[in-house]
Amino acid sequence: MSLSITKYCLIKDYKVIVNGEIVFKPEETTNFETFIKEAYKNLGTPYPKFYKMDNLSKLAFVASEYALKNSGFIERYEKDKIAVVFGNSSSTLIADTEHQKTISDKNNYFPSPAVFVYTLPNILIGEICIKNKIFGENELFVSKEFDAELLVNEINSLNFLSKADAFIGGYAEASYNKNETLVFLIEKSDDGSSNFDVNNINNIFAEKYLDF
């Protein structure tokens, strides 16, 4: 059965875009930390663990919440039949640097467990799965840049192998000069139509409107 994108959220340039519409854009943005906190608060669903996450997980988590909000996606599927597949480019560069700062001075050697747990990029998938109690397959790929073909191929492979009934796919990148993420929900289409392809994923990431 062919796959279709049923909803997506793109966070780029201090904007939250859901299915092509800007749903959150602060009037004034001083920095990424303030922006992502405001975007989280705008969701209106308190989740205190958000504040403990690193920037990479915050990005992916907030985008996933916007994509899943009022979608009924989580409720439609068995929790072990939802797969999560993500891409990323700088791995956990910021968390790695923060961790390094806590261990570089032998006379002031206090590594923070709360920082250290975010020095693996697949934790971002863990945060989405913990929040939504998802137990299905999950994969994270680190590639030089946003790679729609890789994501589409991996999700199609999991679908071909019947590893999942539905998919949360995406890309999340948090570095010192770039913070952007795309999260899309992929479901099997009843009518055989499919809009899940490399071209459409690239267009969404480039902020081109996708007609549903």
Next chain:
Amino acid sequence: MSENLTMDELINKLREEIIQQLNLEDLKPEDIDPDSALFGDGLGLDSIDALEIIVLLEKNYGIKIEDPKEGKKIFASIRTLAQYIIDHKKN
């Protein structure tokens, strides 16, 4: 340092330090009841938070918890934590 603080002053200091160290942004120091459970139904802290508090004790108070079995008793509440700091600073 803590040896100059009263129990109440130390409790207030710990409340501020824990909020800051554990990124409990939704909470104010006065929201934390010094006798409420830190873990489970109380503040709802998790195992990573417990490790952070262990680091906090060592970094800010120079206290190292040698016996992990003691953890449950020490971390029962802010007050038990404060008492542990006072006891070990005296010794």
